[in-house]
Amino acid sequence: MPLLEVRDLAVAFPTARGTFRAVDGVEMVVEAGEVLCVVGESGSGKSVSMLAAMGLIGWPGRVSAGTLRFDGTDLLTLPPRRRRRLVGRDMAMIFQEPMSSLNPCYPVGWQVGEALRVHHAVPRAEVRGRVVELLGKVGIPAPATRLGAFPHQMSGGMNQRVMIAMAISCNPRLLIADEPTTALDVTIQKQILDLLLGLQRERGMGLVLITHDMGVVAETAQRVQVMYAGQMVEEAPTAELFAAPRHPYTAALLEALPERALGRRRLPTIPGVVPGIADRPGGCLFNPRCRFATPRCLAEVPKLAGPAGRRARCHYPLDAAGRPTGGHPDAAA
Amino acid sequence: MIRFLLRRVALILPTFIGVTLLSFMLIRLVPGDPIEIRFGERGISAERLAELRHEAGFDRPLWRQFVAYEAQVAQGDLGTSVVTHDSVWGEFITLFPATIELSVCAILFAIAIGLPLGVIAAVRRGSVFDYGLMGLSVTGASMPIFWWGLMMILVFSVALGWTPVSGRISDAVYVVPWSGFMLIDAWYSDDAGAVRSALSHLILPTIVLGTIPLATIARMTRSSMLEVLGEDYIRTARAKGLGTLRVVVVHALRNALIPVVTVIGLQVGTLLGGAILTETVFSWPGVGHWLIESIQRRDYPVLQGGTLLVATLVMLVNLGVDLAYGFLNPRIRR
Numbered sequence: 001m002p003l004l005e006v007r008d009l010a011v012a013f014p015t016a017r018g019t020f021r022a023v024d025g026v027e028m029v030v031e032a033g034e035v036l037c038v039v040g041e042s043g044s045g046k047s048v049s050m051l052a053a054m055g056l057i058g059w060p061g062r063v064s065a066g067t068l069r070f071d072g073t074d075l076l077t078l079p080p081r082r083r084r085r086l087v088g089r090d091m092a093m094i095f096q097e098p099m100s101s102l103n104p105c106y107p108v109g110w111q112v113g114e115a116l117r118v119h120h121a122v123p124r125a126e127v128r129g130r131v132v133e134l135l136g137k138v139g140i141p142a143p144a145t146r147l148g149a150f151p152h153q154m155s156g157g158m159n160q161r162v163m164i165a166m167a168i169s170c171n172p173r174l175l176i177a178d179e180p181t182t183a184l185d186v187t188i189q190k191q192i193l194d195l196l197l198g199l200q201r202e203r204g205m206g207l208v209l210i211t212h213d214m215g216v217v218a219e220t221a222q223r224v225q226v227m228y229a230g231q232m233v234e235e236a237p238t239a240e241l242f243a244a245p246r247h248p249y250t251a252a253l254l255e256a257l258p259e260r261a262l263g264r265r266r267l268p269t270i271p272g273v274v275p276g277i278a279d280r281p282g283g284c285l286f287n288p289r290c291r292f293a294t295p296r297c298l299a300e301v302p303k304l305a306g307p308a309g310r311r312a313r314c315h316y317p318l319d320a321a322g323r324p325t326g327g328h329p330d331a332a333a
Numbered sequence: 334m335i336r337f338l339l340r341r342v343a344l345i346l347p348t349f350i351g352v353t354l355l356s357f358m359l360i361r362l363v364p365g366d367p368i369e370i371r372f373g374e375r376g377i378s379a380e381r382l383a384e385l386r387h388e389a390g391f392d393r394p395l396w397r398q399f400v401a402y403e404a405q406v407a408q409g410d411l412g413t414s415v416v417t418h419d420s421v422w423g424e425f426i427t428l429f430p431a432t433i434e435l436s437v438c439a440i441l442f443a444i445a446i447g448l449p450l451g452v453i454a455a456v457r458r459g460s461v462f463d464y465g466l467m468g469l470s471v472t473g474a475s476m477p478i479f480w481w482g483l484m485m486i487l488v489f490s491v492a493l494g495w496t497p498v499s500g501r502i503s504d505a506v507y508v509v510p511w512s513g514f515m516l517i518d519a520w521y522s523d524d525a526g527a528v529r530s531a532l533s534h535l536i537l538p539t540i541v542l543g544t545i546p547l548a549t550i551a552r553m554t555r556s557s558m559l560e561v562l563g564e565d566y567i568r569t570a571r572a573k574g575l576g577t578l579r580v581v582v583v584h585a586l587r588n589a590l591i592p593v594v595t596v597i598g599l600q601v602g603t604l605l606g607g608a609i610l611t612e613t614v615f616s617w618p619g620v621g622h623w624l625i626e627s628i629q630r631r632d633y634p635v636l637q638g639g640t641l642l643v644a645t646l647v648m649l650v651n652l653g654v655d656l657a658y659g660f661l662n663p664r665i666r667r
Binding site: 051054056060081084085086087088089092093095097100101102103104105106114115118119150152163166167 | 459564565566568569570572573574575576579584587661662663664
């Protein structure tokens with residue numbers, strides 16, 4: 001049984017111009033003990049779909065899904081009170097901005113201990129000792145002296161460590177990390193990533209790592225999902241994705257990596273931007289930026305197709321040599 | 334912290350001088366001085382009037398009168414009432430507990446009702462409750478106190494007969510004036526009905542005086558809560574699996590209170606201004622009532638001294654509010 005199973009997830013927000021589907025048709029399966037990376041540009045719906053899985057989409061957003069299960073428990077029909085017992089204990093999440101994600105009014109020790117107290121994870125008398133142990137575990141020096149520190153008295157990297165301590169406090173089986181290193185400088189990024197992966201291996205947690213850094217993906221993940229404009233466009237084992245991307249968007253993303261563009265005078269880019277609320281194209285959402293787009297791409301919405309775990313949302317998925325297949329006019333020539 | 338305190342205290346002095354200058358000049362712009370008001374109707378001679386004015390020093394140039402008054406105040410002497418010849422400080426201290434009692438009840442009433450209403454409106458933003466409350470609070474914040482007081486008396490005292498019309502306690506009850514706070518004195522008296530009588534006298538003035546602060550606090554709490562509820566740390570709190578109540582009260586409210594406390598502090602000025610009207614409408618024997626009378630009698634020392642004391646109080650409360658920030662917000666503690 002997969003740890004997290006998501007099928008046909010959609011998140012919609014009402015706007016003045018009608019309902020906007022920030023996330024549409026997202027699928028995801030996370031097995032216990034594996035690392036899954038979710039990549040995509042800003043605004044591609046990575047965070048929103050994970051927040052939806054955690055039940056953190058606030059009013060007025062609306063979440064719908066064909067399937068949303070955690071360890072076999074149907075989260076869609078679970079009453080909110082029962083669902084909150086899972087959230088923060090069995091499934092935890094850390095966020096992008098450690099500075100603003102911690103409450104400025106409370107000491108960090110108290111904030112880390114809160115989940116332990118609320119979920120009755122350890123007897124009350126042992127909360128303090130456990131918090132010290134957790135802070136030490138995430139690499140905070142002299143943890144016992146840091147219990148009373150406020151977030152504004154610590155650095156961003158230290159605060160992110162506090163966030164991680166908070167998330168792992170109740171021994172979650174699934175940890176979702178939403179761009180945990182984006183707000184940190186490069187040397188700290190590496191430390192935080194190593195810490196997360198170390199904890200993941202040690203505890204056998206499932207880890208979903210949201211990132212837009214392909215370098216991070218290559219180093220950490222067993223499997224990758226690529227998102228574009230609120231849709232999952234490709235999924236693949238990491239090595240396969242890097243070797244032979246099937247969706248033109250993934251291929252373009254990989255081409256834009258500086259280390260893959262050695263010897264070229266200019267770094268390749270993807271022209272245009274992710275379609276926003278007002279300029280959604282018909283057919284495939286990537287068609288305005290796709291170099292292989294045909295009239296069919298403008299008219300017909302592609303479905304996820306291909307073998308399980310290696311699917312792509314494209315009418316003409318690329319072959320190993322990077323040529324479009326499926327009867328594309330270029331391929332015939 | 335010490336530097337901050339010293340800077341604030343240093344600012345008090347110019348404010349003092351400004352307040353006395355204003356009240357000194359404004360009351361002298363009103364036609365008629367205390368001597369004229371007291372003896373004018375008895376038809377005394379112009380010579381006698383001039384003599385009395387000279388004795389009181391009202392014939393000296395204004396600036397000399399002002400300098401003399403400032404010098405007197407600087408020595409801690411607020412002077413004596415021209416009318417009663419009692420010391421201004423003594424009269425103020427006798428009447429002040431009545432005003433404090435009313436103001437404290439009014440602000441507690443405003444906080445007790447306004448804060449939860451604002452929180453609920455923010456949590457249920459866009460709902461019928463939210464719109465209804467915000468509409469009502471505009472009405473409440475712009476309610477003229479004298480009219481509102483009279484309407485409350487008409488409905489609850491005259492038509493329904495639920496509450497007394499005026500005063501602090503029923504004539505039928507005798508209470509030893511020990512602290513000056515009627516509720517406390519009534520509590521320590523042997524009379525069982527005393528507390529009930531004091532409460533029934535207090536309830537309408539409290540509501541009338543508390544209405545404007547209530548509306549202001551509710552609006553401020555709502556907008557402050559709305560802002561805080563969108564913060565990242567609220568998402569973190571929910572990601573811990575905390576219930577809505579705990580997220581709102583423990584994580585959001587404490588942060589949202591910082592601007593609300595400022596507003597509550599600023600309301601103290603409004604409150605004392607409102608107390609003057611409320612005390613007049615309900616014949617509440619407090620400082621406001623006393624100040625209004627001093628204007629009618631052109632009792633210069635009472636008006637100037639009373640205004641100065643009320644201004645001091647407002648400044649002290651605002652200083653207290655600034656200190657309360659440090660408690661609420663650890664970021665400015667040092």
